[in-house]
Amino acid sequence: AQSVAQPEDQVNVAEGNPLTVKCTYSVSGNPYLFWYVQYPNRGLQFLLKYITGDNLVKGSYGFEAEFNKSQTSFHLKKPSALVSDSALYFCAVRNFNKFYFGSGTKLNVKP
Amino acid sequence: DAGVIQSPRHEVTEMGQEVTLRCKPISGHNSLFWYRQTMMRGLELLIYFNNNVPIDDSGMPEDRFSAKMPNASFSTLKIQPSEPRDSAVYFCASSFLAFEASGRAPNEQFFGPGTRLTVL
Numbered sequence: 001a002q003s004v005a006q007p008e009d010q011v012n013v014a015e016g017n018p019l020t021v022k023c024t025y026s027v028s029g030n031p032y033l034f035w036y037v038q039y040p041n042r043g044l045q046f047l048l049k050y051i052t053g054d055n056l057v058k059g060s061y062g063f064e065a066e067f068n069k070s071q072t073s074f075h076l077k078k079p080s081a082l083v084s085d086s087a088l089y090f091c092a093v094r095n096f097n098k099f100y101f102g103s104g105t106k107l108n109v110k111p
Numbered sequence: 112d113a114g115v116i117q118s119p120r121h122e123v124t125e126m127g128q129e130v131t132l133r134c135k136p137i138s139g140h141n142s143l144f145w146y147r148q149t150m151m152r153g154l155e156l157l158i159y160f161n162n163n164v165p166i167d168d169s170g171m172p173e174d175r176f177s178a179k180m181p182n183a184s185f186s187t188l189k190i191q192p193s194e195p196r197d198s199a200v201y202f203c204a205s206s207f208l209a210f211e212a213s214g215r216a217p218n219e220q221f222f223g224p225g226t227r228l229t230v231l
Contacts, residue, residue, distance in 0.1 A: 034219055043115070043202055043222035044154075090154065097142060097161060097208045099220060101154045 002027045002095040006102035013081045014110055021076040021105045023091030032094040033074040035065055038104075039087045047089075050074060061085070081109045115223035117203050123229045129191040132226045135184055136205030144220060145178055145188050146202040154202075160186065161208065193230045200225045 003026045013019045025031055032051055036044040048059025055067045065076045074091060086109045091102040116135040124130055136143045144159040158168040160180045168178070175194070180186040190197055204220040 036222075041225075043224050044204075044220075046219040046221065049219055097159065098156065098167065099144070101156075103153045 002093055002098075002100045004091050004093050004100050004102040006089075006091055006105045008105050009103075010106045010108065012108045012110065015083050016080050019076075019078050019081045019085070019107065019109070021089050021091075021107060023074045023076065023102060024072050025074060025091070025093045026072065027093050027095050027100075029095065031067075031069075031072075031074075033065075033067065034092040034094065034099070035059065035063070035074075035076050036090045036092060036101075037061075037087050038090065044090060047076070081107075083109050083111055085109050115203055115205050115221055117201075117223035117226050119226060120224060121227045121229075123231065124193055125231050126194055127192040128230075129189065130193045130197075130228060130230075132188040132201050132203075132228070134186045134188070134203030134223060136186070136203070137221055138184070140205035140207050140221075141183070142206045142208040143180060143186050144204040144206070145186070146204065147199045148202060148225070149199045157188070190228075193228075195230045198228055198230050200227050202226075 005024045007022055034049045035047040037047050038044045047063050048057050050057045050067045058064045063078050065074055067074050088104050088106050090104050092099045118133045142161045145157040147155045157170045158178045163180045178188045202225045203223045206220045207218050
């Protein structure tokens with residue numbers, strides 16, 4: 001069965017500090033992995049994806065994610081957090097034509 | 112590109128009434144997805160279409176829910192009769208999806224702004 005786990009409901013970080021939002025996955029076949037961000041009262045916005053190639057993927061707004069096959073993880077990272085990064089973040093895996101989303105992690109960046 | 116368009120943005124109705132949510136996907140996309148988001152259950156896939164054909168409706172909660180895609184530029188999600196537990200934000204998303212054998216890289220989904228449904 002395909003699944004995505006986001007073990008943290010909430011992550012708190014101070015502005016300017018590095019942030020990590022964790023994601024682990026379980027999928028049969030090649031893992032196609034995605035990160036989305038949701039701001040209040042908005043739809044989900046695509047941040048980045050891993051298909052193949054370099055394990056470090058760079059995306060929008062300075063975010064990046066590291067694919068680790070041995071640990072089946074795809075953690076989202078940013079070197080220096082901004083208050084405006086505060087939002088709900090979803091990890092997703094695509095298997096064939098279906099997307100499986102994690103439960104979401106609320107990121108709070110405090111000034 | 113206007114992105115995925117959903118209407119209405121907000122809907123308040125009374126229990127037992129019929130509710131119709133509408134979605135216009137991004138032009139050129141061949142797949143459309145309906146999701147429901149609640150605090151309790153998170154983001155749930157209800158149904159998805161590929162080339163206007165329903166492929167997987169296993170997430171549709173009950174027979175009260177139905178979805179159609181009469182053409183590539185329009186889809187509806189209908190709830191009849193509506194119940195208070197249907198209150199949620201309903202998202203439509205579209206994508207260009209190619210099957211693995213095509214060799215094309217998988218594409219991401221683009222989400223609409225959602226419809227916030229409140230059933231009293």
